[in-house]
Amino acid sequence: MNSRSISRWLALGLTVVLALASCNRKTVYHHFQHTSLTDWERNDTLFFFVDPMKQGGTVQRDVELRIAETFPFQKINLVVEQTTLSTCFIRHDTIDCDLIDLEGNFLGDGITLFQYRFPLPDITVNKGDSLRIAIRHNMKRETLPGVSDVGLRLTIR
Secondary structure: OOHHHHHHHHHHHHHHHHHHHOOOOEEEEEEEEEOOOOOEEOOOOEEEEEOOOOOOEEEEEEEEEEEEOOOOOOEEEEEEEEEEOOOOEEEEEEEEEEOEOOOOOEOOEEOOEEEEEEEEEEEEEOOOOOEEEEEEEOOOOOEEOOEEEEEEEEEEO
């Protein structure tokens, strides 16, 4: 074997090891919904439907946002309502999301669209539970410009 072949095999092996080492959580749901960049209305609730869980356990929930430079505020307030369909259990969470610091710098990752992830309290689900999660903004302004996408990520711990 020449040195080029050895380097390729080492690179492949390192990639496999890093991929396996980084898989300490299992993402069971990850989806974004698009909003109008010019006007996400307060009553324009976004719904996420999670299929029945293949396993039970503790689930970490994260709300993800993508905003543009046109977003006019430093924070956004979101209301998250989760319904477990098998038991009709409803949980309400409200989160204040810091997006821009006092100097006007975006706190998220990106160049023209900035992405953020905000954790919600963990929940416990049973095998077979399906969820309906609704997200809306709760700002004083009726229409909110600058929000591109709202996402939801669920991972089993």
